Amino acid sequence: MTFTLAYALTGLFWLGAALLSLGLVRRAALWRQGRAAPVALGRLITIPKRYFVDLHHVVARDPFIAKAHVAVAGGAVAVLALAALNYGLMLYLPALDALMLLAALLMLAGAMLVRARRKAPPARLSKGAWNRLPKSLLLFSIGGALAALLALSGDAFGTAAQGLALLALAGLALGGAELALGIGLGGPMKHAVAGLLHLAFHPRQDRFSGDKRSTDLKPLDLAAKDYGVEKPSDFAWNRLLSFDACVQCGKCEAACPAYAAGQPLNPKKLIQDMVTGMAAGSGPAYAGNPHPGQAGKVRQGDPHQPIVGGLLDPETLWSCTTCRACVEECPMLIEHVDTVVSLRRHVTLTRGEVPGKGREALANLRDTDTVGGYPLAARYHWAIDLNVPVLLPGEHTDWLLMAGEGAFDMRYQRALRALVKVLKAAGLKVAVLGEVEPDCGDLARRLGDEATFQQLAGKMMDTLGRYRFNRIVTPDPHLFHCLKNEYPVLGGRYDVEHHSQVLADLLERGAVPLKADAAPLPATTYHDPCYLGRYNGETDAPRRVFKGIGIKVVEMERSGRKGRCCGWGGGASFTDIPGERRIPDMRMDDIRATGAEQVAVACPNCTAMLEGVVGPRPEVVELAELVAARLAV
Amino acid sequence: MSTPMLKVAVLVAPAIHPVSGRPCTHPADSAALALGLKLAGSSERLTVLYAGAAADEALAGYLAQGASCVTVLPTAEDADIAPLLAAQIADAELVLCGTRAGGGQGSALLPYQLAEELEAPLLPDALSVAIKGGSVEIEQFLPKGQRRSLAAALPVVVTVHERATPALPYSHARKEAGKVRRLMPVAAKAAEWRYEPGGRRARPLVAASRASGHERMLGAIAADDGKTTGLVVKQGDPVEKAQVLLDYLRDHQLVDF
Incomplete structure (x- = not known):
């Protein structure tokens, strides 16, 4: 009897392995519709490290599901590995059966936890086939435990053994089918196989290399007429693979500011739309939240048909603020922002159909090198009485101050003036470029106009090449990000710091003469700019500045790397897609919830967005203004 | 409603950007181009023409706005271009151009000179152009929201108001795919311009009331x-x-x- 069960298990194992392999071949054919990508097969050996370090680091933010997943996945992998050894290779060793029993019980415990989470699931989770998953896991773990028990027990169960053996086989077969067939049929368990392969062949390999954050957009080869992604088959094959890794946990949906504002973008649905396009069909199996305002719309996808207009409304694409909150939250390390920008690039470069004021802003950038269509000579008008030298070719300065587009905004000019005063009080040798400073091209790039970005970047690098300076300081995180992370690949390498970093260092060195402040300081909270916090991981320097001037910050619930966007990013304030609420209003509610009387910002665009919130609200102050107020003049 | 076989010529010229002084598209010429694309239906029946001394890059904006080819008639900066243009577009049934160009010789007088050369009627300041059989009907822009319908038999010269129709959005791919075709330079007599100093006409505003x-x-x-x-x-x-x-x-x- 025991031996019959053993043979049956061997048969079942190899049947499952064969089905899984066939399914993988079938799914891989879908991925291979994509463009070639330069990733080596040898990357497969990086999977364990990337899984246990990079991926688990994200999953561990939710300790409950992390424990459940460790138990389920760990147990399942152990059961499968032991089954492969003991039954696949027909060793039939009782010791391995004992281990398999332990592994199956571990998996059972995990499956119970998963089931408990599914009892009252948060709104962000997808239902449908995903609700079936805990049952499949339970069946498999019970089947595995029973099979191991029967193998160990010999004849102890007597006549009941046959019935129990059938039950065990049924459990293993039904539960195992979820995994064996999942990848081929696109079921929930495809995430296990696709997810592991995605870790190895991730489109951003530099994400896993040490402390550098890989947040820069990659340049397009415009000369080769690469105009971004039109059809699913225009994605690189490993991007298509990455879409299949999605577990529809909806962490991205919960973090997305556009989704919360009721704009027609749900990042989870966006990724599933890409899966629908890749696999052709209308995505009827999707049982999660739709793009806001688009419930019940059935859209047909095809790997060789345009995505925008078919699968996706253009408004979905233009709602994204590129704030990377989704990418930060994604446990499967999917790159939503890359996907959005690739699609935007095609729309902008081939048809130019950028909504709202985006088209005007891009025309201004092409014609005047400024977003607002201002004369370049006006960029440093605010500094006219501050005696800031304009750097001339041949001269040298320690610090080059680059004001960016915020220099044309009268509100932000106050912050710039404060910054100059502080830097001068600290005795830094600062100069500006004056009327030769063009725009860095950030907005053009986020709106998908890679041609204008590359043209502006070239102009900026040419200009900077003509001047001699040690370091650049800028209060604009967008300019900071471009110079620091996106210019190097184009050939521009600069030592650039955000003004919060410079101010923090100066304060810590005691280089800024501060007056003793007797007046009690109003309660202050700090809004992290996405392009400083999430894009550059710099959440510490602004807080060091507050410490340096004796301000205790009341933190918002969503701050630091989890900070919520102000609504400007990615040109969203230009495309201005209507929603039910405005993103800056929601952020101001976050600020009000702390009870703070003022909110400190460290970005010209956050300043503009939060200053634009109407009605009674906390005061918006710039970091440099807070420091300047404490200057002993 | 466009007649299927209409041959359309659109005259364009680069403008000078009011802020940066760089060459750019002129909104009225862009509107004329957008109308021309709509009325011609296909690029074979559409000629986009420029006469003057500007560099090719200055015309790139019109390529990005949908012109698949801009034909350039290289002339000296002060040449009298009306007869040259008329010779190029003699077979066009409909000639469209901006009400006034943003620079160069495409001054406000050019459409009138051109109409005279072509012996065709001129319909100025069109906001919309409709082809009805063998004739053209336009809605003419007049100040203060007034409009007027004008009609004339083909062939006809129409100057287009900048608010007639939105230009096609700027597309980098169209710009790269489009071509600037240079014809042989033609010797042309200089335009007969008489330059004289403009008198300063100061017109002080008189306040209706002296109260603050x-x-x-x-x-x-x-x-x-x-x-x-x-x-x-x-x-x-x-x-x-x-x-x-x-x-x-x-x-x-x-x-x-």
């Missing part, structure tokens, strides 16, 4: 003392108060019901 802004404001708004022209209504229910407002608006013909 604050005083005039006080005179216009209502106060309780009854000395001013305004009226403060404090009596009566909201309906009566609203009636006063409505009467005021009707008196001043601000509402018509």
